[in-house]
Structure formats: structure tokens, C-alpha cells
Amino acid sequence: MSEIKFPAEVVWHMYEGMLVSRMLDTKCFNDFAEWYPAFGEEAVTIGAFGSLIEGDFAVPHYRGSMGVFWLRGMSLEQIIGGLLFKTNSVSLGRLSGLHGGDFTKKIMPSVTNVLGPNISSGTGLAMAEKLKGGKGVTVIGFGDGTAALGTLHETLNMAKIYNLPVVYVCQDNQYSISSRSNEFHSWDSLATWAAGYNVPSSRVDGNNILAVRAEVDAGIERARNGGGPTFIDALTFRMGGHLSTDKALYQADDEKLTWENKDPIKNLENHMLNELGISAVEASVFRADVQSRVLDAWAKVISSESVTLESK
Amino acid sequence: MSSKRLTLREAVVEAIDLEMALDPTVVMLGQDIGAFGGPLQSTEGLWERYGDSRIIETPVAEQGVVALGIGMSLNGLRPIIDLMFADFLPLVANELLQLSANLNYMSNGKARAPFVLRTRGGDGPYRAHPQNMEALLSNVPGLCVVTPGSPAAAKGLMVAAMRSDNPVVYIEPIFLYQGPKEEVRSEQYAIELGKAAIPRVGTDVTLVCYGRTVRLMQLAAAKLEEQGIDCEIVDLQTVTPFDRAAVIKSAEKTRRLVVAHDAWMNCGIGAEIVATVVSEVDLIARPVRLTGPDVPTAYATALRDNSRPTVDNVVNAVTKMLARK
Ligand SMILES: Cc1ncc(C[n+]2csc(CCOP(=O)(O)OP(=O)(O)O)c2C)c(N)n1
Ligand SMILES: [Mg+2]
Numbered sequence: 001m002s003e004i005k006f007p008a009e010v011v012w013h014m015y016e017g018m019l020v021s022r023m024l025d026t027k028c029f030n031d032f033a034e035w036y037p038a039f040g041e042e043a044v045t046i047g048a049f050g051s052l053i054e055g056d057f058a059v060p061h062y063r064g065s066m067g068v069f070w071l072r073g074m075s076l077e078q079i080i081g082g083l084l085f086k087t088n089s090v091s092l093g094r095l096s097g098l099h100g101g102d103f104t105k106k107i108m109p110s111v112t113n114v115l116g117p118n119i120s121s122g123t124g125l126a127m128a129e130k131l132k133g134g135k136g137v138t139v140i141g142f143g144d145g146t147a148a149l150g151t152l153h154e155t156l157n158m159a160k161i162y163n164l165p166v167v168y169v170c171q172d173n174q175y176s177i178s179s180r181s182n183e184f185h186s187w188d189s190l191a192t193w194a195a196g197y198n199v200p201s202s203r204v205d206g207n208n209i210l211a212v213r214a215e216v217d218a219g220i221e222r223a224r225n226g227g228g229p230t231f232i233d234a235l236t237f238r239m240g241g242h243l244s245t246d247k248a249l250y251q252a253d254d255e256k257l258t259w260e261n262k263d264p265i266k267n268l269e270n271h272m273l274n275e276l277g278i279s280a281v282e283a284s285v286f287r288a289d290v291q292s293r294v295l296d297a298w299a300k301v302i303s304s305e306s307v308t309l310e311s312k
Numbered sequence: 313m314s315s316k317r318l319t320l321r322e323a324v325v326e327a328i329d330l331e332m333a334l335d336p337t338v339v340m341l342g343q344d345i346g347a348f349g350g351p352l353q354s355t356e357g358l359w360e361r362y363g364d365s366r367i368i369e370t371p372v373a374e375q376g377v378v379a380l381g382i383g384m385s386l387n388g389l390r391p392i393i394d395l396m397f398a399d400f401l402p403l404v405a406n407e408l409l410q411l412s413a414n415l416n417y418m419s420n421g422k423a424r425a426p427f428v429l430r431t432r433g434g435d436g437p438y439r440a441h442p443q444n445m446e447a448l449l450s451n452v453p454g455l456c457v458v459t460p461g462s463p464a465a466a467k468g469l470m471v472a473a474m475r476s477d478n479p480v481v482y483i484e485p486i487f488l489y490q491g492p493k494e495e496v497r498s499e500q501y502a503i504e505l506g507k508a509a510i511p512r513v514g515t516d517v518t519l520v521c522y523g524r525t526v527r528l529m530q531l532a533a534a535k536l537e538e539q540g541i542d543c544e545i546v547d548l549q550t551v552t553p554f555d556r557a558a559v560i561k562s563a564e565k566t567r568r569l570v571v572a573h574d575a576w577m578n579c580g581i582g583a584e585i586v587a588t589v590v591s592e593v594d595l596i597a598r599p600v601r602l603t604g605p606d607v608p609t610a611y612a613t614a615l616r617d618n619s620r621p622t623v624d625n626v627v628n629a630v631t632k633m634l635a636r637k
Contacts, residue, residue: 034439034440085611085612085613085614085615093610093612093614093615094610094611094612094615095610095611096611099611111608112399113399113440113441114399114400114402114403115372116403145371145372146372148371148372148373149372149373149374149375150373150375150376176343176344176371176372177343177344177348177351178344178346178347178348179343179344179348179369179371184369184370184371185371250347250348306612306614307610307612307614307615308614308615308618309605309614309615309618309619
């Protein structure tokens with residue numbers, strides 16, 4: 001799948017992250033009337049946030065955020081507790097699961113579902129880090145539709161003039177609800193917009209986690225060494241509707257098929273089989289193990305205490 | 313005279329449809345309002361009828377889009393700006409409050425902005441965007457804020473909004489969006505802005521409401537009637553500027569006042585109603601405000617569902633008020 005090589009344990013960890021994300025999404029998609037799955041976008045979320053270390057900040061996009069929560073060390077129980085509005089979740093059950101990042105683990109929660117403010121306030125985290133002389137880097141994810149908001153443009157300009165340690169990753173699934181990105185944005189790639197602010201920018205295959213991770217790693221290194229912001233447009237595809245009830249009739253059949261064949265999880269499995277000599281049996285045992293951990297955690301959490309107005 | 317049973321959503325769409333057929337200057341701007349049929353099906357069928365030149369889809373760029381719409385309205389068109397949800401009103405507050413609200417007065421009537429900003433607010437079956445932002449827009453003079461409480465009102469108020477020569481923010485209550493249905497006259501008709509409706513005439517207590525709480529008050533009034541209590545319901549329809557004369561007149565008659573809205577209490581519409589009434593009318597009981605609690609609106613259904621005023625809240629408030637005589 002690519003020339004890019006990562007150590008086997010890093011690859012296994014990527015694989016695990018993508019599976020956790022996919023399986024949580026599948027469960028939520030089946031159980032909840034209102035759910036916004038990141039099917040097909042896992043290489044972007046897990047690739048972009050996989051290299052962060054302690055002291056770094058993660059500001060994930062809402063879609064696929066749970067994979068990022070897991071990467072940053074939130075337990076499956078905590079994540080599922082958020083999904084089910086349980087008092088033992090980080091928000092005491094107040095926030096929806098996909099918005100409820102644990103700030104003590106340096107994950108920015110989404111306390112408004114208005115798109116945009118987290119891009120700029122996330123950049124503020126990076127600004128403070130720089131002023132304090134810290135080494136932390138901030139990675140900020142957002143959607144292609146969100147990129148049309150003025151706040152991204154104001155922020156890119158400031159990130160550049162203040163030379164901030166931040167990596168912007170557009171989770172470019174080519175849609176904002178029913179609107180096709182290429183009809184509503186005057187870009188060839190979103191990276192060309194960022195280049196207009198003199199921010200080093202590139203487009204990457206967002207269904208290839210190795211490519212995403214390598215590109216983000218370069219950005220993180222630049223940021224850590226005082227080189228300022230980086231912008232990455234990770235091109236991927238929203239496999240399905242905006243939310244559970246949306247049948248995505250506006251996506252063309254051949255378009256759907258093309259991208260289904262580029263499923264990022266299958267991509268990585270092929271790499272593991274072909275390049276790392278992992279057997280299909282090993283992979284499927286691993287998958288089953290992740291699945292049972294997710295379902296076990298779910299079963300454990302479901303009977304725990306739900307939030308009420310009296311919860312403190 | 314023909315009529316049809318419509319949901320509130322269908323009534324709004326019908327109003328827009330008929331007006332677009334009558335008036336070629338009416339156009340619409342918004343996200344996903346084309347073939348997709350609009351957020352919560354709020355533009356169903358319009359794109360098929362009026363096409364890309366009048367149903368204009370936009371990027372996710374609300375601030376720019378609202379200002380664009382204001383500019384269009386200054387140059388001969390009557391745009392309807394579809395803001396997906398009322399949660400986004402703070403995002404476009406500058407354009408609404410400092411540009412559109414000021415235009416008429418500051419230009420001495422020379423620059424008028426006849427646009428409608430329609431949006432969907434409050435909790436409801438669709439759980440994603442539950443907040444109520446009407447009070448935020450009501451503190452600044454120059455804007456008209458409308459919230460219908462029934463399908464028939466929704467149609468007439470939308471028509472009046474589209475025909476108004478000044479900016480109107482039209483908030484569609486999500487809670488009532490897909491039902492219950494009501495008979496709605498098929499011809500085009502307008503309900504005057506700034507005028508309340510009295511859907512129930514009574515003598516014992518004045519129940520002031522708008523949007524979802526109109527239905528709430530009706531259900532409560534029916535229960536109270538069983539106890540021999542005769543309620544008068546004042547549906548504001550236009551939240552700002554509200555119909556002071558109608559509210560005062562009703563309160564003078566009943567001398568008891570309950571206001572209910574889903575929005576927060578602090579500096580809310582209820583405060584304004586109560587202040588207005590107590591400074592004009594000698595009430596015989598302390599007025600009551602029933603509102604959402606002054607805490608951020610959580611996502612958890614258990615929290616939200618217990619944060620809205622209920623029929624029982626109204627019934628209890630009224631019976632207590634009358635017991636105190
Ligand atoms: C400012 C703002 N406008 C509109 C919305 C409604 N909305 C919710 S998700 C969404 C899609 C945004 O598209 P994108 O940024 O590409 O993210 P994706 O859903 O594709 O992951 C929209 C428009 C919002 N939440 N905030
Ligand atoms: Mg998108």
C-alpha cells in the first residue's frame with residue numbers, strides 16, 4: 001500500500017485504534033436513531049492523532065472523535081459511559097459521547113455543536129504553549145465543510161504570524177451533510193487555501209493510515225522544533241449518510257463502490273498481510289478480541305447509574 | 313374555502329411556496345436546501361419547483377451568508393435566509409443585531425432590509441440542537457422575532473414575515489415541527505406581526521406563551537377547566553416586539569399572570585412580560601414564570617426532558633395562585 005514503514009507494534013496499535021473506532025460506531029449506528037458515524041474515515045482520525053505524546057493537545061473533529069479519545073487513554077468504559085449518559089463518564093453524563101473528550105487528558109471537549117470555535121480556541125492552546133515555552137504540540141481536526149467558515153481563515157493567518165506549534169488536519173470526507181465539497185468550495189484541494197496563508201500544506205491519501213501518520217508526524221516535528229503550523233488535507237470519503245437516518249441518496253453508486261474498495265481498515269490489513277507477514281487468522285483473532293472488549297465494556301456500563309438533574 | 317391538515321413544517325413550506333409563486337423577488341439561501349429537502353425537510357419540494365436560481369445552496373459560512381442576504385435585501389430582493397438551527401444565532405448575532413436591526417432607523421428609512429431569517433429552535437424529536445435563543449435577539453431594538461405555536465399561525469406569520477419591509481427572525485419550534493397537524497386554509501393569508509392571538513378566552517388567569525408552550529397552555533387550560541378554572545391564553549406569536557396592549561388587557565381582566573417558555577429564565581422574555589404587567593396592572597396574586605432552568609442545556613435526554621415546563625407545572629402554579637385568593 002505504500003513505501004512508508006512503521007514498526008510492527010505501531011502498526012498493530014493503528015489497527016486496534018481503527019477497529020475500536022469502527023466497532024463503537026457500528027454499535028452506536030445500530031442502537032441510536034441519531035448517530036454520526038465515521039465509517040471509512042478512521043485512517044484520518046487514528047492516523048492524525050496517533051503520534052501525540054503526553055503534554056500535547058488533541059482537538060478532534062466530532063465525527064470519529066471516540067477513536068481519538070481512545071488513543072489519548074480514555075478507557076472504553078469511560079467512552080461508552082459518555083455515550084449512554086452515565087454519571088461515571090467524564091462529563092457526568094451531560095455531554096453527548098462524541099463530544100465528551102476528557103480535558104484532563106488534554107483532549108478538547110466539544111461543548112457547543114456549532115462548528116468552528118474549536119479550531120480557533122484549539123489554536124489558543126498552542127499559543128499559550130508557545131508563550132509558556134512548552135514543547136507541546138496541538139493537532140486540530142475538522143471537516144471539509146467546516147473549512148468554509150471564516151474562523152478557520154482568521155485562525156490560519158494568526159497561526160502563521162505567531163508561528164504556532166499546531167497541525168491542522170482536515171478530515172476531508174467530501175461532504176457537508178448533502179453538499180458535495182467540490183461544488184461549494186473554490187479549491188482544487190483545501191491545501192491550496194492554507195498555502196495562501198503561507199502555511200506549509202499538502203494533500204494526503206486519507207484512506208492510507210501510514211501516509212496520514214507520516215505526513216502528520218512531519219508536521220508535529222516541524223511544530224516541536226519551532227517551525228510553526230502545518231496544514232494537511234486528508235482526502236477520504238464518508239461511507240454512508242450524515243447521520244443514521246440519512247440514506248445518502250445524493251452519493252452516486254459508483255462513487256460509493258469506488259470508496260468501499262478503498263476501506264482504510266482493509267487497506268491496513270493488506271499491508272499487514274503482505275508486508276509484515278501477519279496471517280489472516282492472526283488478524284481475525286485480533287478483530288474478534290477488540291470486538292468482544294467493546295461489547296463487554298458496553299454490557300458493563302449499561303447498568304451503571306444514569307445522570308439525573310440531582311447528579312453532582 | 314378549501315383547507316388541508318398540515319404539520320407546522322408543512323404549513324411553513326406551503327407559505328413559502330405560494331409566496332415564491334406570487335412574488336419573484338422571494339429567494340432562499342441556506343445549507344442543504346436543494347435536492348436534499350432542507351434540514352428536517354424544511355424546504356421539501358421547493359427546489360424542484362423553483363430551481364437553483366431561487367433556491368440557492370450555500371457553504372457552511374453562516375456569517376457571510378447572513379450578510380450576503382442582508383445585502384440582497386437592500387437591492388430589491390426579499391431573501392429568506394435558512395439558518396439550519398437556532399443554536400447558530402449567536403454566530404450571526406453581529407450581522408443581525410448591529411447591521412440589519414439598525415439599518416432602517418440609522419438610514420432614516422432609506423435603506424430597508426426586507427429579509428426573513430428562518431431557523432429551527434428548541435428541543436424536540438430531533439435531539440441535536442436544543443437551545444432557545446430568542447431572548448438574545450430581543451434586547452436590541454429593530455428586530456422582529458416571531459415564533460408560531462400552531463400550523464395555522466405558522467403559515468400566516470411566515471407570509472407576514474416575507475411581506476414585511478423590515479428584518480424578521482422566524483423561529484420554528486422543533487418540538488411542534490412534525491405534529492400535531494391542524495386544518496390550515498389553502499389560500500395565502502397573513503397574520504399581522506406584533507399582534508398576539510387569544511386562542512382561549514377566560515376570566516380567572518392569563519397564561520402568556522409562545523411556540524411550544526402554546527400547546528402546553530392549551531393542555532393545562534383543559535385540565536384546569538375540569539377544576540372550574542377559566543384560563544385565558546395569550547399566544548404572543550410575535551415575541552419581540554410583543555403585543556403589550558393585548559397582554560395588559562388580558563391581565564387587567566383576570567388580574568393573575570403565568571408566563572411559560574422553554575428558554576432560560578434570567579433576562580428572558582418572561583421577565584419582560586412580568587415587568588410590563590406589574591407596572592401597569594394591580595395583580596391579585598404574584599405572577600409566575602415557568603421556564604427552563606438557568607443551566608446550560610445538556611445533551612442527556614434525562615436532563616433535557618426534565619428541564620422544560622410541563623402541563624403539571626402550569627396546573628400547579630395556577631391552582632396554588634387561586635387557592636391563595
Ligand atoms: C456553524 C455550523 N453550521 C452548520 C452546522 C450543522 N452541521 C452539523 S454537521 C455539518 C456538516 C459539516 O461538514 P464537515 O465539516 O465536512 O463535517 P462532516 O460532517 O463531513 O464530518 C453541518 C453543516 C453546525 N453544526 N455548525
Ligand atoms: Mg465533511
